[in-house]
Amino acid sequence: xxxxxxxxxxxxxxxxxxxxxxxxxxxxxxxxxxxxxxxxxxxxxxxxxxxxxxxxxxxxxxxxxxxx
Amino acid sequence: xxxxxxxxxxxxxxxxxxxxxxxxxxxxxxxxxxxxxxxxxxxxxxxxxxxxxxxxxxxxxxxxxxxxxxxxxxxxxxxxxxxxxxxxxxxxxxxxxxxxxxxxxxxxxxxxxxxxxxxxxxxxxxxxxxxxxxxxxxxxxxxxxxxxxxxxxxxxxxxxxxxxxxxxxxxxxxxxxxxxxxxxxxxxxxxxxxxxxxxxxxxxxxxxxxxxxxxxxxxxxxxxxxxxxxxxxxxxxxxxxxxxxxxxxxxxxxxxxxxxxxxxxxxxxxxxxxxxxxxxxxxxxxxxxxxxxxxxxxxxxxxxxxxxxxxxxxxxxxxxxxxxxxxxxxxxxxxxxxxxxxxxxxxxxxxxxxxxxxxxxxxxxxxxxxxxxxxxxxxxxxxxxxxxxxxxxxxxxxxxxxxxxxxxxxxxxxxxxxxxxxxxxxxxxxxxxxxxxxxx
Numbered sequence: 001x002x003x004x005x006x007x008x009x010x011x012x013x014x015x016x017x018x019x020x021x022x023x024x025x026x027x028x029x030x031x032x033x034x035x036x037x038x039x040x041x042x043x044x045x046x047x048x049x050x051x052x053x054x055x056x057x058x059x060x061x062x063x064x065x066x067x068x
Numbered sequence: 069x070x071x072x073x074x075x076x077x078x079x080x081x082x083x084x085x086x087x088x089x090x091x092x093x094x095x096x097x098x099x100x101x102x103x104x105x106x107x108x109x110x111x112x113x114x115x116x117x118x119x120x121x122x123x124x125x126x127x128x129x130x131x132x133x134x135x136x137x138x139x140x141x142x143x144x145x146x147x148x149x150x151x152x153x154x155x156x157x158x159x160x161x162x163x164x165x166x167x168x169x170x171x172x173x174x175x176x177x178x179x180x181x182x183x184x185x186x187x188x189x190x191x192x193x194x195x196x197x198x199x200x201x202x203x204x205x206x207x208x209x210x211x212x213x214x215x216x217x218x219x220x221x222x223x224x225x226x227x228x229x230x231x232x233x234x235x236x237x238x239x240x241x242x243x244x245x246x247x248x249x250x251x252x253x254x255x256x257x258x259x260x261x262x263x264x265x266x267x268x269x270x271x272x273x274x275x276x277x278x279x280x281x282x283x284x285x286x287x288x289x290x291x292x293x294x295x296x297x298x299x300x301x302x303x304x305x306x307x308x309x310x311x312x313x314x315x316x317x318x319x320x321x322x323x324x325x326x327x328x329x330x331x332x333x334x335x336x337x338x339x340x341x342x343x344x345x346x347x348x349x350x351x352x353x354x355x356x357x358x359x360x361x362x363x364x365x366x367x368x369x370x371x372x373x374x375x376x377x378x379x380x381x382x383x384x385x386x387x388x389x390x391x392x393x394x395x396x397x398x399x400x401x402x403x404x405x406x407x408x409x410x411x412x413x414x415x416x417x418x419x420x421x422x423x424x425x426x427x428x429x430x431x432x433x434x435x436x437x438x439x440x441x442x443x444x445x446x447x448x449x450x451x452x453x454x455x456x457x458x459x460x461x462x463x464x465x466x467x468x469x470x471x472x473x474x475x476x477x478x479x480x481x482x483x484x485x486x487x488x489x490x491x492x493x494x495x496x497x498x499x500x501x502x503x504x505x506x507x508x
Contacts, residue, residue, distance in 0.1 A: 025221070037215070043214065044211055044214025044215075044225055047229075048225055051229055052229075052233055058238075059237055059241065062281045
C-alpha cells in the first residue's frame with residue numbers, strides 16, 4: 001500500500017511537470033508573438049503542483065503507518 | 069518499548085519532564101533578547117523602506133531605466149537575489165555528501181545547512197519581489213503566464229518552488245526523530261513536537277525507511293540543485309544583446325560560485341552555532357576541515373573560470389566589450405573587481421596552506437568563509453550591474469548606478485530577517501541533530 005501510493009504520487013507529480021512543460025506551456029513555439037502566452041493559463045502553476053505532489057510522496061512514505 | 073524498538077543507553081533518559089531541553093532551546097538569555105530586538109529593529113527599518121518604495125515606486129531607489137535614463141534597471145536587489153539563491157547551495161550539497169558518500173563527520177552540520185538553504189531561498193524570493201514595483205501582479209502572473217521558453221520559468225518553478233519545497237521536505241523528514249525525542253519532555257513546545265513527530269517510533273524499520281527516504285531525496289534534489297542554479301545563470305547568459313552577460317560560462321560559473329558562497333556561509337553559521345549552543349563536542353574540527361577542503365575545490369574552479377572570463381573579454385574585444393572590460397579592470401568597478409579577486413585568492417591561499425600542512429583552525433576556516441562571501445557578493449554585483457551601465461550596444465552614453473539608502477535598508481533588513489528566522493528556529497528546535505544514543 002505504502003509503495004503503491006508513493007509510486008503513484010511520484011508518477012502523478014512527474015506527469016504534471018512533463019505535461020505542463022511540454023503540452024501546456026508551448027515550448028515548441030517561439031517564433032510568433034501569438035506564442036507569448038502558454039497554451040493553457042496557469043501552466044507554470046501546474047508545474048509547481050507537480051513538484052509539490054512528487055516531493056510530498058517522501059513525507060507520505062516516511063509517515064505512513066497503515067498496512068504495507 | 070516493543071521488541072523492535074531500539075534500546076536507549078540510559079533508560080532513565082526516556083522521560084525527562086523537568087529537565088532542560090538541549091542546546092538551550094526555550095531559554096532566552098539577555099544576549100539573545102538583545103539579538104532579537106536588534107534584528108527586529110533592523111527588519112522594521114527594512115519594512116519601512118519597502119513600504120516607502122511600494123507607495124512611491126522605484127523612483128525612491130537608485131534604479132533608473134537603461135539607455136536614455138543612463139541607469140540600471142537591475143541593481144542591488146537582483147545582485148542579492150542571485151547571492152541568496154547561491155547560498156542555498158549549502159544544505160543539499162552537505163546532505164548529499166553525508167548520504168551518498170557517507171561522510172558522517174558532517175552529520176552535525178547537516179541541519180544547519182538545510183536550514184540555511186530554506187532561509188536563503190525565502191530571502192532570495194523576497195529580494196526579487198523587492199525589485200518589482202507591483203509584486204502582487206508578479207505573484208499571479210508568474211503562475212498564469214509563465215513560459216517554459218523563458219529562463220525565469222526555470223528560476224520560478226525549479227528554484228523558488230521546487231528547490232524550496234524539496235528542501236522543506238528534506239528538513240522535515242530529517243527532523244522527525246528529534247521532534248519525537250523532544251515530545252517526551254514537558255515543555256511549552258510539546259504540542260508542536262508531537263505534531264512534527266507525526267507518530268514517529270524509533271524502530272529499526274523506521275530508521276531504515278528514513279535512510280531510504282533521505283538518500284533518494286538527496287539523489288533527486290542534487291540534479292535539481294544544478295538545474296536550478298543553472299537557470300539563474302541562464303537569465304544572464306542567454307541574453308545575446310548584452311555584452312558581459314552572454315556566454316556559455318555563466319551557468320556553470322553560477323553553480324560553482326553558489327557552492328563557494330553557500331559553503332562559506334555554512335562554515336560561518338556552524339562556527340556561530342557551535343559557540344552559541346555549546347555543541348563544541350559535536351561540531352568538531354574535522355567537520356570544518358571537510359568543509360574547508362570542499363570550499364577550496366570549488367574556489368579553485370571558480371578562480372579558473374574567472375581567469376578564462378578575463379582572458380576572453382580582453383583578448384580581442386569589440387568596442388562595447390572593451391568599454392566594459394576597462395570599466396571592470398581599471399575604471400568605475402575596478403575596486404570592486406580587484407577587491408573580490410583579492411578576497412577570493414586570499415581565501416584560497418589560506419585554505420591551501422591549511423590543506424598542505426594538515427593543520428586546520430576553525431578561526432582561519434571561519435575567516436575564509438567571510439572572505440569568500442565578500443568576494444561572492446562583489447562578483448554577483450559585477451555580474452548584474454556593469455553590463456547595463458557600460459555594455460550598451462545602442463548609441464547611448466555610459467550609465468551610472470549607485471544604490472541608495474532605501475535599497476540598502478531593504479537588503480540589510482532581509483539579512484536581519486534571515487538572522488531572526490535562524491535564531492527563532494534555534495530557540496524552538498535543535499539546530500544540531502540530537503545524538504544517536506538519545507531515543508524517544
